[in-house]
Amino acid sequence: MAIFPKALLLVAALGLAACNNPDRYADGDTGGGAGFDGGWGTGSDGIDSAPLGDVNNPTSPAFFQARVGDRVFFLVDQSVLSAEARDTLVLQARWLNENPAYGIVIEGHADERGTREYNLSLGARRASAVQEFLITQGVAPARLRTVSYGKERPVEVCSDDPCWTKNRRAVTVLTRPASS
Amino acid sequence: MSLTRRGAFAALGGGLLAAALPRTLSAQSAPPLRITITEGVMAPMPFAVAAFLPETAAAAEPAERIARVVAADLSGTGLFREIDPAAHRGLVTGFEAPVEHARWRALGVQALVTGAAAVTGGRVSVKFRLWDVLTGQEVGQGLQFSGGAEAWRRMAHKVADAVYARITGEGGYFDSRVVFVAESGLKNARRKRLALMDYDGASLSYLTDASALVLSPRFSPQGDRILYVSYERGFPRVVVMDLATGSRRAVAEQPGTMTFAPRFAPDGNTILFALEQGGNSEVVSFDLRSGTRTRLTEHPAIDTAPAFAPDGATVVFESDRSGTQQLYVTAAGGGEPRRISFGEGRYATPVWSPRGDLVAFTKQHQGRFHIGVMRADGSAERLLTASFLEEGPSWAPNGRVIMFTRETAGEGGAPGLFTVDITGRNLRQVPTETFASDASWGPLLA
Known part of the structure; x- marks a missing residue:
């Protein structure tokens, strides 16, 4: 039956673009920056990628992820920030305010125990809760964007509470410095 | 017996053509061959797809494949149970030859699909008739589809859709x-x-x-x-x-x-x-x-x-x-x-x-x-x-x-x-x- 030559051309073009652009590094689900060439780039999902740097350098993304903590967790169906989450976000905001060059994308995620489309909305709610909190802590709104992945990007793969607990998360992802 | 195309051909999307074939029996009562889907079917209706007859040398393989897809479509609904084709090989010798209803009944068949296929100049045509072998009557009119060689699978689905629609009274969904x-x-x-x-x-x-x-x-x-x-x-x-x-x-x-x-x-x-x-x-x-x-x-x-x-x-x-x-x-x-x-x-x-x-x-x-x-x-x-x-x-x-x-x-x-x-x-x-x-x-x- 009908083949779709133009669609295939488009697809081929996208495939080439993807080869030049490593995925973003920050969520731990894409190989931790494998293939990253040390420069800034736009990922295949259109999200900026950035060098991790040295974890002992307090201005590096690696330090932000490992020492500050780049993610907070939620209860089932909830987007309310726990006391522990607020503590993490206070530290995040402090770091972000001290390192104003970075852009920020907050990713909202859900566990697998829900329908795909509801989980997209739930992830958006969670990302938005983090965004609003960071703004109250002085992070410039213009630096922040949110994205929801719903249940599409789990970090843990078991089908039990210990995994679901880690997948119900919002991750603060650093992007290309706003000034560059 | 050669087929006379009668009635208007209807142009279909995808380059498929359909035509009604003349009825082989003059009269037909209300079809007793009936499945009502909403009541749930406890015992699937036994049916057979007689080997589709190749009418040109190149049609042997398409005829076989088309008949198999028709049977798979019908079996896949759960409403029909296919009688093993090995049990009735050679039972139909010509598309317009008289159907030996008694022999089909002996095999436990209720609904019978007979068919033939031809390949001419890169185009495939397939025709079929549906029979109620309990009453010995044809159900609906024979139909013929024709299209490009790559459309054989769609034509098979159209045959199965027509059979499904005639027996259930519902629209089909295979094509x-x-x-x-x-x-x-x-x-x-x-x-x-x-x-x-x-x-x-x-x-x-x-x-x-x-x-x-x-x-x-x-x-x-x-x-x-x-x-x-x-x-x-x-x-x-x-x-x-x-x-x-x-x-x-x-x-x-x-x-x-x-x-x-x-x-x-x-x-x-x-x-x-x-x-x-x-x-x-x-x-x-x-x-x-x-x-x-x-x-x-x-x-x-x-x-x-x-x-x-x-x-x-x-x-x-x-x-x-x-x-x-x-x-x-x-x-x-x-x-x-x-x-x-x-x-x-x-x-x-x-x-x-x-x-x-x-x-x-x-x-x-x-x-x-x-x-x-x-x-x-x-x-x-x-x-x-x-x-x-x-x-x-x-x-x-x-x-x-x-x-x-x-x-x-x-x-x-x-x-x-x-x-x-x-x-x-x-x-x-x-x-x-x-x-x-x-x-x-x-x-x-x-």
Whole structure:
């Protein structure tokens, strides 16, 4: 039956673009920056990628992820920030305010125990809760964007509470410095 | 005996032609060969597809393949049980030769399909007749289809659709396609591509590569376009793809927002989707021609997964405004939503039957997921399936079968597509070469 030559051309073009652009590094689900060439780039999902740097350098993304903590967790169906989450976000905001060059994308995620489309909305709610909190802590709104992945990007793969607990998360992802 | 083509040929889409064949018997009473689907079929009707006769030298192989697809379509409904072809090889010697009804009856056959195929100048033609061997009468008129050599499978589906329609009184659904998400890779690194296949898993083709996450494709009611969610620009947004040209465009883009859960209106001109802004999702309708956007909900709760009724006047969607996900209906122009789901558990992804009589949904209750149906007013809820995780029902064009996603638990979690009929019988997996999810069943092809 009908083949779709133009669609295939488009697809081929996208495939080439993807080869030049490593995925973003920050969520731990894409190989931790494998293939990253040390420069800034736009990922295949259109999200900026950035060098991790040295974890002992307090201005590096690696330090932000490992020492500050780049993610907070939620209860089932909830987007309310726990006391522990607020503590993490206070530290995040402090770091972000001290390192104003970075852009920020907050990713909202859900566990697998829900329908795909509801989980997209739930992830958006969670990302938005983090965004609003960071703004109250002085992070410039213009630096922040949110994205929801719903249940599409789990970090843990078991089908039990210990995994679901880690997948119900919002991750603060650093992007290309706003000034560059 | 050579076939005389009589009656007007009707031009069909995809280069297929259909023609009625003259009846071989002069009179016919009301067909006793009848299956009523809604009553549920306890004992499938025994049927046989006699070996289709090759009328040209090159037709031997197509004739065999076409007969096998016809038989597979009918068996796959669960309404029919095929009598082993080995038991009746050679029983039909000519397409217009008299049918030896007594011998077919002795084999336990009730419904008999006879057929023949020819290949001429790169074109295939196939013709068939349907017989009620208990009464010895032909059911309906013989039909002939012709088309390009690559269309043999579609012609087989058209034969099976005609047989199904004559015996059940329902429209067929075999000559139809499904758009879905083909998945590969580990559970925490899934790659997803839009893919298109025949309803039975054959004729697979891919519409996107795996460079960007894609979700929830939906066929247009006309079968010419696909709506889906793409992360190509980093944020989920609704894209419409034209299948004939492959061209794609994002719809209703608004910086700083996300759009998802798209669905076409019956006329194909208006779409529904969920618009996320500041963490809140609302149901929006959007006119693809004028660009006019109408907000159908206004509530801090999650409102998403909208779908039109087949008359285009009413919209069903899910909302957690009561505290958990429940189903609501509202006027297509907006207004006060009315809740229709009141059973235990959570209800999601409502989709209206093309017949208008039922709404199919995903239900989550006590740690299990179900696909179910209820009347459009919320009454007469019936759960059709149950497992660890299933969701996303999509209706067959005749409103009698539902395709949905079922995913197994754990590290090896494997999503696949399944079908079940509206009585809850005949659960089957659709064969796909990769993991598969988010099926949207397109219209019956012309």
